[in-house]
Amino acid sequence: MGIVKIDGALHEEARRASTIMCRSINAQAEFWMKIGMLAEANPTLSFNQIVKMQREAAQAGGPGAMAA
Template identity: 65%
Template sequence: MGIVKISEELHEEIRKASGAMSRSINSQAEFWIKMGMMAELNPTLSYNELVRKLLLSESLTLQGLIND
């Protein structure tokens, strides 16, 4: 595990978002990093499509979680 230095302002935004999303600060930062990487690699996909792709990459079953 490494250390990433970020601004105090960004850390505060991560802290607020982590509370709203019921995640740890580290988990929230990791989620945003993953989503940012995916968005750069898949610029035509929407947020929902990126989340779906992330869930599928983690081998999670989406049956019953989405309405077709």
């Protein structure tokens, strides 16, 4: 665990999104980072496909799966 400095405007966006998605600001930032990493690693997949893949992995108890 560590501290990551981000732009104030991005922090505000994370705060707003976290309220809408009922997540903490940290959980929202972590969600965005993981989705971004997966999108870079799988450039042909859409956001919805990535979330579906992660949801299925979480239901199967797969390693590194995140709840969406």
